[in-house]
Amino acid sequence: MAVKEELTGIVSPENVSENPETLGAYSRDLSFAKPIQPKAAVRPHNVDEVQALVAWANKTATPLVPVSSGPPRFHGDTIPGVPGAVIVDMSGMKNIMKIDRRNRVAIIEAGVTYPELQPELTRAGMRLTMPLIPRANKSIVASLLEREPTLIPRQQWTILDPLRCTEIVWGEGNVLRTGDAGNWPSMEFAFERKQSAVGSGGPAQTDFYRFVSAAQGSMGIVTWISVKCEVLPEPHKLYFVAADRLENLIDFTYKVLRFRFGDELLILNNTKLACIIGENPDQIKALMGKIPSWVALVGIAGRSILPQERVEFQEKDIADMAQSSGLQMTATIPGGQNGKVLDLILNVSREPYWKLTYRGGYQDILFITTLNRTPEFVKTMNSVANASGYPVNDIGVYLQPLHQGASCHCEFVLPYDRDNLEEAARMQQLFTRASQAMVEQGAFFSRPYGIWAKMAYERDTQTTRVLKKLKGIFDPNNIMNPGKLCF
Amino acid sequence: MVLKREIYKEFENIVGANNISDDEALLDSYRYPLMHTAIHLGPYYRVYTPRGEAVLLPGSAEEVQAIVKLCNKHKVRVKASSTFWSAWGYPMEDNTIQLDMRRMNRILEIDEKNMFAVVEPHVIGATLQAEAMKHGLNTHIHGPGASCSCLASATALNGLGPDTAYLGHHSENMIGAEWVMPDGEMVRVGSVGSGLGWFYSEGPGPSLKGLIRGMVGSMGSMGVFTKCAIKLHPWPGPAPFPTDGRPPAYKAVLPDNLMSYTLGFPDWEAWADSCYLIWEAGIGYVAHRQFNMFGRDLKGAMVRILSDPTKTLGDIVELLKDPEVQKMTEDMKRDYQIVLAGMTPRDIEWQEKVLDRILEKTGGWKVEGMLEPNLHDWSLLYMLRLGHKNLNLVYGGGYDGCFGIGGTPDFATTGEYPRVEQATDFKKEWEKKGNIVAAGGDGMMGGIGGMGGGGMTLWENFTHFDPHDKASTEGTYEFFNATSEYGKQKGWGPGMEKMNDYARWTDGRTTPKEIRNKILSAGGQPEALRYQRKFYETFNPNDLGDSYYRTLD
Amino acid sequence: MALEDYLPDMERCSQCSYCKWIPFDQVKSWRFADGCPSIAYNNFLSYSARGRFAVALSLLNKQSTYTDRVVDIIYKCTTCGSCDVSDKICRYNLEPLEMIQELKIRAVEDDQVLPAHTAVIEHLKKENNMMMAPAAERGDWAKGLDVKIIPVEKAEVLFHAGCNYSNDKDLQATARTALTILKNAGVDVGIMGNEELCCGGRAYDTGYKEEFTRLAEKNIKAWKAAGVKTIVTPCADGYHTIMRLYPRLGVNFEVYHTVQYFDRLIKEGKIKLSKSVPMRVTYHDPCHLGRRGEPYIPWEGKEKKVKGQVIVYEPRKPRYNGAWGVYEPPRDILKSIPGIELVEMERIKEYAWCCGAGGGTREAYPDFSNWTATERIEEAKATGAEALVTACPWCERNFIDAVNSTGADIKVMDITDLIKQAI
Known part of the structure; x- marks a missing residue:
């Protein structure tokens, strides 16, 4: 039987595609990953279909590649690692299954995007903290599973927050609900008893949801998740603390983290902030010259009880902290005004995706370290860029304190012209060199996409050993996105 | 069964002669009396956990790994424990060696900037807290209190405690671990596995932290954890605590940015509302229904006894007649304790106002009797250090928690006849039989938090008995059986009193x-x-x- | 009480491990958080109060028998009482220290003894001192002092020097000083000279109850015969024995440690401290003067239960948990000496770390005893003090030996010697 026919027995015909153009779009992304054409793409609409797909894949030894977000994609994780794969496009699972204001929980399917969820949450008086300006078609599930950093470190009790519960179809075909959701026969049963899907632990003595985090779809397919929301802030203000030297801003940022004050808290260099504010390359270029070298963005929000008072006292206290670091907290910076920037960072990207605006393409290098170590990495990045003839001023830097300050996401964005083959080739070389330099300097590639996987797993052979055994349990036939990570 | 001499010798070669023993009486000090607070099974009168074949005191992760490898070679079971607080840490069967992790007791690192500590197994809440405070930081102290191993609660057990809403659950706080797996291989979980330090718990890729633990850990069944990193949290107070007073009524006179209150509420819905509002506003450093573990009817008298070095339990009957105590007890009927910690003067001022506003909205109040300076300073120290947590054993020496109604605050509190009152009435009837302490039916203790930032509450109905008294112990067992049946009938499940029945049975061995x-x-x-x-x-x-x-x- | 009387305690011990540590509210650092020297040195659980409850229960239940290890567990305890204080943070119905003492007593009754103890006790039986010294030399320490000898002469106050001050030549000067200060302050004081006997307290703490009783009865008889009502002693062990153990035999003498007496005399202006002693010092609370030095309250009664299973006692039972030990008098003395700067160690008063000399450990386990003292020296040094001041000759001896063996740069002094310098 042809693949299409077989898949049509699982999902409705309009949700199976063998169209070469459609498949071509899944075969490549904007990374340097080698394109590989899948043999089909399917769009399941419920967990039964997902489970049936996985069963079929096991029976037929067909690799499955889960994809939830729309294009453009950037890290090669959704590109088949081997020929003959079937793309499982989860973007059709759009249900917002529950919004529980009392417990500040939302339950959403894998295809739900931020622009789809946020208005619903707003109506309920809540919002969900997001990564920095995701694209409009970014799946929330994919973002959280891939541990994309979110903007409010003080609300991050675990690295995976605000992700709480999940429903997983494992590579070997079983379905498991994790966290509090695993305690009940069904979520309806829980809601009747005023329970919710708020806790992430378990079930039993295993945090199963951690096995699908940063797994690039290699362990199973997540059909829905619950997320912990925040009360809709009002008032919500943004301030800037600018510095010529990153070290000074780090000192200030640690002070804010130490008191667990503020809300959004991140550091951007001038290029990165210019790319956020500027709407076209010229504007960006102009802004790069105006914006101070380093800027900490500090959101201060009021919620629930005495919100105005919270904002007011924290404005004063955080301003004092800035001053004690020899800096100033301001409502504007050259080229930027707080209301506008707040609006930008709290929303999804304009089209095209903001990181592409400056040069049409970019390559990023992202890893985990601690905030105090970030200047070393910046120095190394600049040095490798210089050596490769890449303009250092074009490098965007984004530092996002995580987990209430215990660690820090460090991201370098290197814009380039993808259409210029020579430039692209140079970028690929620079990317490889810089990645290697970062690893040598102690970058922790927690989400090891592409070439980073080998670098990361060579450093930790014991973790690799255990992960392979786990993979053998959850996906014994290696049908889930083979060729990724250490699998 | 006794270990063969040559096998004993091999173990001895790893740890040295001073750190191994198979003396019978010594081994009997590593047996847990299951007529006791066995958390949560039994109580079984005069039943003990099995005697191990030997006790070893390893001094390093390398020694632990060598021991586990040897155990694999000779097929000898291994059970590690650090602070031996409960039956979980003791052998289940013969042919088991007990590891006492006591010698591995170092705080290896406190990273002040990035706010975490790296500890060995025998570091306890009190010592880690004392050291963290020197850096302006604090550690979550989990429910069993300051006496227990931080690593054990973070890796192998639960890690829930009164301060969880602000200082995190230890499952959240654990940001890396060194683990001698049961096959003898050693894995370091998180960034430390790549030799990069202990700052990050996940990856590369899927997180092995998920294999270490879920809601709880593997309770010593899956190898031995030899180090872990624990996330620390802000501490806006002095180091050390300026402790004052005579034992056991120690108190801490702390600056005004640290305040302790007992809040009372007119009904359970108001109680639940206050929890949600506290979490939404993000105030509070510790929040816990702590003193209710002495029982709804007795807690007022008990806090008076405990905060006065001249008093003893013998004063309880007289105190219960005291109108002031009676008023305080009534005020505290639906209560919890909360500690506010202001990071700055403006912060504490705001938090105080928010608390007042929450009380206004819910009709709640600050229990006046607990505002008396001596009681305030006593409860403040109590809640911050959790150094008196074994007061759950104060009455007769035995206690266990039953029901264990966990989840959202609403789960236990809504409706005309809330679950918390149903559980109270049920226990109250059993108290009349005289085998458990007549404390008013409601001995429900639990965190106003359950996870970082709040989100759940727990109602563990403390039941007190005398483990030396056969009738009391067996009567308690009977009560717990009835409790489980009641829970099943009500659709609440069997309750935490039977939580470990699946593992250990009435003879102290494998179920x-x-x-x-x-x-x-x-x-x-x-x-x-x-x-x-x-x-x-x-x-x-x-x-x-x-x-x-x-x-x- | 017999060991069997502590069966309820053994079964009610909840395995909380508080006995190993100082009270948690008082923990100021990782380094100085240990409370029980025995578990801190020996590590196996059996060497804590919790473990000894279990070992005793195992023996009583005949699940095990005496072995070298069991004997070691029983005797390698300084009976400092730290466990007792910490246990009673949460419990009103456990007596770990009493149980440990009964366990030692039972071991002696069962002839499970240590040669090192046997030698000392055999000597004690013959020569009435713990110092392996001839009885005939007991009073030599006071030679040359113009002092009344009781009962030849009558005196209002009996100065009981104790074995150590009587026989340890390094320490005798302190006893002489103390006596002289008392005399100079106008106290009508006398000594018993060669007729003074060991108080028996150390024999009791080692498990030799019979020998304690023999000495106590002899002392009581002699003191009664001499019309003694008030006793002052510079020995913390002696103070504890006369204050807490003798009343069990039906007598009550008014007993003071010298620090209490000196403190009173200073406050009354009868001792004038005018000379400056510029020194930074720290003070070690001897266990027998501190947590074990609480006033004796007679009690005879029984356990009963209220509210179903709340264990109380009828009549109200006194609670010994270190709350009312002798802590302020020595500190007040030090504060009243011009030039002295008192800096406290982390573990003080009822939760002070033991010197390591008690319970027969100095005699039988010199390494353990010395380690325990060394730990205290380390703690004292951490304060930056020039001198570790104490008020017990047993502590002082053990500290001096520890300083000598480690070469630690700190003086060990009795508080009496500081008073002398200030007069």
């Missing part, structure tokens, strides 16, 4: 397989336990663990 399977199959998702069976077979190939690890075929 018979058919009973174990029946219990475990009745849980939420048996599939999870089938995966755990696979983990066990994969990583514990010689079956050196025990039945605390939940598996189904």
Whole structure:
């Protein structure tokens, strides 16, 4: 039987595609990953279909590649690692299954995007903290599973927050609900008893949801998740603390983290902030010259009880902290005004995706370290860029304190012209060199996409050993996105 | 069974002669009396956990790894414990060696900037807190209190406590671990596995932290944790505590940015509303229904006894007649304790106002009797250090928690006849039989938090008895059986009083397989336990663990 | 009480491990958080109060028998009482220290003894001192002092020097000083000279109850015969024995440690401290003067239960948990000496770390005893003090030996010697 026919027995015909153009779009992304054409793409609409797909894949030894977000994609994780794969496009699972204001929980399917969820949450008086300006078609599930950093470190009790519960179809075909959701026969049963899907632990003595985090779809397919929301802030203000030297801003940022004050808290260099504010390359270029070298963005929000008072006292206290670091907290910076920037960072990207605006393409290098170590990495990045003839001023830097300050996401964005083959080739070389330099300097590639996987797993052979055994349990036939990570 | 001499000798060669013993009486000090607070099974009168074959005191992770490898070679079970607070840490069967992790007791690092500590197994809450405070930081102290191992609660057990809403649950706080797996291989989980330090718990890629623990850990069944990193949190107070007073009524006179209150509420819905509002506003440093563990009717008298060095339990009857105590007890009927910690003067001022506003909205109040300076300073120290937590044993020496109504605040409190009152009335009837302390039915203690930032509450109905008294112990067992039945009838489940029946049985040994399977199959998702069976077979190939690890075929 | 009387305690011990540490509210650092020297040195659980409850229960239940290890567990305890204080943070119905003492007593009754103890006790039986010295030399320490000898002469106050001050030549000067200060302050004081006997307290703490009783009865008889009502002693062990153990035999003498007496005389202006002693010092609370030095309150009664299973006692039972030990008098003395700067160690008063000399450990386990003292020296040094001041000759001797063996740069002094310098 042809693949299409077989898949049509699982999902409705309009949700199976063998169209070469459609498949071509899944075969490549904007990374340097080698394109590989899948043999089909399917769009399941419920967990039964997902489970049936996985069963079929096991029976037929067909690799499955889960994809939830729309294009453009950037890290090669959704590109088949081997020929003959079937793309499982989860973007059709759009249900917002529950919004529980009392417990500040939302339950959403894998295809739900931020622009789809946020208005619903707003109506309920809540919002969900997001990564920095995701694209409009970014799946929330994919973002959280891939541990994309979110903007409010003080609300991050675990690295995976605000992700709480999940429903997983494992590579070997079983379905498991994790966290509090695993305690009940069904979520309806829980809601009747005023329970919710708020806790992430378990079930039993295993945090199963951690096995699908940063797994690039290699362990199973997540059909829905619950997320912990925040009360809709009002008032919500943004301030800037600018510095010529990153070290000074780090000192200030640690002070804010130490008191667990503020809300959004991140550091951007001038290029990165210019790319956020500027709407076209010229504007960006102009802004790069105006914006101070380093800027900490500090959101201060009021919620629930005495919100105005919270904002007011924290404005004063955080301003004092800035001053004690020899800096100033301001409502504007050259080229930027707080209301506008707040609006930008709290929303999804304009089209095209903001990181592409400056040069049409970019390559990023992202890893985990601690905030105090970030200047070393910046120095190394600049040095490798210089050596490769890449303009250092074009490098965007984004530092996002995580987990209430215990660690820090460090991201370098290197814009380039993808259409210029020579430039692209140079970028690929620079990317490889810089990645290697970062690893040598102690970058922790927690989400090891592409070439980073080998670098990361060579450093930790014991973790690799255990992960392979786990993979053998959850996906014994290696049908889930083979060729990724250490699998 | 006694270890063969040549095997004993091999173990001795690893740890040295001073750090191993198979003396019978010494081994008997490593047996847990199951007529006691066995958390949560029994109580079984004069039943003890089995005697181990030997006790070893390893001094390093390398020694632990060598021991586990040797255990694999000779097929000897291994059970590690650090602070031996409860039955979980003790052997289940013969042919088990007990590891006492006491010698591995160092705080290896406190990273002040990035706010975490790296500890060995025998570091306890009190010592880590004292050291963290020198850096303006604090550690979460989990429910059993300051006496217990931080690592054990973070890796192998639960890690919930009164301060969780602000200082995190230890499952959240654990940001890396060094683990001698049951097959003898050592894995370092998180960034430390790549030799990069202890700052990050996940990856590369999927997180092995998920294999270490879930809601709880593997309770000593899956190898030995030799180090872990624990996230620390802000501490806006002095170091050390300026402790004052005579024992046991120690108190701390702390600056005004640290305040302790007992809040009372007119009904349970108001109580639940206040929890939600506290979490939404993000105030509070510790929040816990702590003193209710003495019982709804007795807690007013008990806080008076405990905060006065001249008083003893013998004063309880007289105190219960005191109108002031009676008023305070009534004021505290639906209560919890909260500590506010202002990071700055403006912060504490705001938090105080928010608390007042929450009380205004819910009709709640600050219990006046607990505002008396001596009681305030006593409860402040109590809640911050949790150094008196074994007061749950104060009455007769035995206690266990039953019901264990966990989840959202609404779960236990809504309706005309809230679950919390149903559980109270049920226990109150049993108190009349005289085998458990007549404390007013409601001995429900639990965190106003349950996870970082709040989100759940727990109602563990403390039941006090005398483990030396056969009638009391057996009467308590009977009560717990009835409690479980009641819970099942009500659809609440069997309750935490039976939480470990699946593992250890009435003789102190492994629960018979058919009973174990029946219990475990009745849980939420048996599939999870089938995966755990696979983990066990994969990583514990010689079956050196025990039945605390939940598996189904 | 017999060991069997502590069966309820053994079964009610909840395994909380508080006995190993100082009270948690008082923990100021990782380094100085240990409370019980025995578990801190020996590590196995059996060497804590919790473990000894279990070992005793195992023996009583005949689950095990005496072995070298069991004997070691029983005797390698300084009976400092730290466990007792910490246990009673949460419990009103456990007596770990009493149980440990009964366990030692039972071991002696069962002839499970240590040669090192046997030698000392055999000597004690013959020569009435713990110092392996001839009885005939007992009073030599006071030679040359113009002092009344009781009962030849009458005196209002009996100065009981104790074995150590009587026989340890390094320490005798302190006893002489103390006596002289008392005399100079106008106290009508006398000594018993060669007729003074060991108080028996150390024999009791080592498990030799019979020998304690023999000495106590002899002392009581002699003191009664001499019309003694008030006793002052510079020895913390002696103070504890006369204050807390003798009343069990039906007598009550008014007993003071010298620090209490000196403190009173200073406050009354009868001792004038005018000379400056510029020194930074720290003070070690001897266990027998501190947590074990609480006033004796007679009690005879029984356990009963209220509210179902709340264990109380009828009549109200006194609670010994270190709350009312002798802590302020020595500190007040030090504060009243011009030039002295008192800096406290982390573990003080009822939760002070033991010197390591008690319970027969100095005699039988010199390494353990010396380690325990060394730990205290380390703690004292951490304060930056020039001198570790104490008020017990047993502590002082053990500290001096520890300083000598480690070469630690700190003086060990009795508080009496500081008073002398200030007069």
